[in-house]
Amino acid sequence: MRNIIIISIAMAIIAVAVPKAITSQNKSQSQAVAQNSQKARTTQAERAALARARRNASSGEIEIRSAANGHFYLDAEIDGRDIAVMVDTGASIVALRESDARRAGIRVHRDDFNLHLSTANGTTYGAAVTLRSVAVDNIEIRNVRAVVVPDEQLFISLLGTSFLNRLRRFEVSGDTLTFEN
Numbered sequence: 493m494r495n496i497i498i499i500s501i502a503m504a505i506i507a508v509a510v511p512k513a514i515t516s517q518n519k520s521q522s523q524a525v526a527q528n529s530q531k532a533r534t535t536q537a538e539r540a541a542l543a544r545a546r547r548n549a550s551s552g553e554i555e556i557r558s559a560a561n562g563h564f565y566l567d568a569e570i571d572g573r574d575i576a577v578m579v580d581t582g583a584s585i586v587a588l589r590e591s592d593a594r595r596a597g598i599r600v601h602r603d604d605f606n607l608h609l610s611t612a613n614g615t616t617y618g619a620a621v622t623l624r625s626v627a628v629d630n631i632e633i634r635n636v637r638a639v640v641v642p643d644e645q646l647f648i649s650l651l652g653t654s655f656l657n658r659l660r661r662f663e664v665s666g667d668t669l670t671f672e673n
Contacts, residue, residue, distance in 0.1 A: 552630060552631065552672060553670060553671070553672045554628055554629055554631060554670065555668050555669070556669045556670075557667055557668055557669075558667040558668070558669070562667075563579070564578065564664075564669045565648070566579065566628060567628075568626055568627065568651055569626070569627040570588070570592070570623055570625070570626055571596040571597055571623055572625070573595050575588070575592045575596060575649055576592075577648065577649045577650060578650055578651065579650075579656070579669060580650040580651065581656065581662075582612075583651075583652030583653065584654065585639050585652045585653070585654040586623065586626065586636055586638035586639070586649075586651055586652050586654050586655050587618070587639050587641055587646060587649060587650040587652060588621075588638055588639070588641070588649045589640075589641065589643045589646050589648070590641065590642055590643050591643050592649045593621070593640040596623075598621055598623075598640065604640075605617040605618060605619050605640075605642070606619070609641065611645065613645060613646075616641055616645045619639065619640040620637070621638050622635055622636065622638070623635070623636040623637075626651075626655050628671060631659065631671055631673040633655055633659070636654055636655050636658070637654040638654065659672060659673050660672045660673050
């Protein structure tokens with residue numbers, strides 16, 4: 493009789509706990525789908541911002557309009573390859589996603605990820621590299637310090653101050669970012 497009571501209690505607990513666990517798992521999956529959908533919308537916003545960039549090649553000045561989320565996105569030519577980047581004045585160095593670095597011909601090995609980094613997403617390890625060239629339209633900077641980080645650490649590669657500080661000037665005014673060299 494005692495065993496029957498224990499089994500009955502256990503079954504009652506399972507009957508209550510399992511539906512809650514399933515609901516929680518479904519909720520987590522729904523949140524993951526929503527986050528992926530948000531990433532897709534952000535990518536579309538980035539592309540729209542890239543298309544709105546106004547460039548004045550003759551003056552060495554480039555103006556980029558911000559995306560709806562307030563960030564500045566552009567295509568930078570890194571070691572001869574177009575890489576989508578977000579301008580980040582808070583990043584002290586250009587930070588490339590590992591897949592973007594590979595597209596630009598930059599090869600790093602697991603042993604190269606020995607640089608400890610503190611980021612907005614937490615701490616990670618990166619591989620220090622020097623980019624032969626970073627160009628935005630007619631503005632080109634050579635020998636730019638950078639770091640390669642695992643893809644999961646960055647949603648998009650960052651154009652940091654190791655590039656920006658070598659320009660004659662960069663300035664944000666309202667929703668417009670200006671580069672001048």
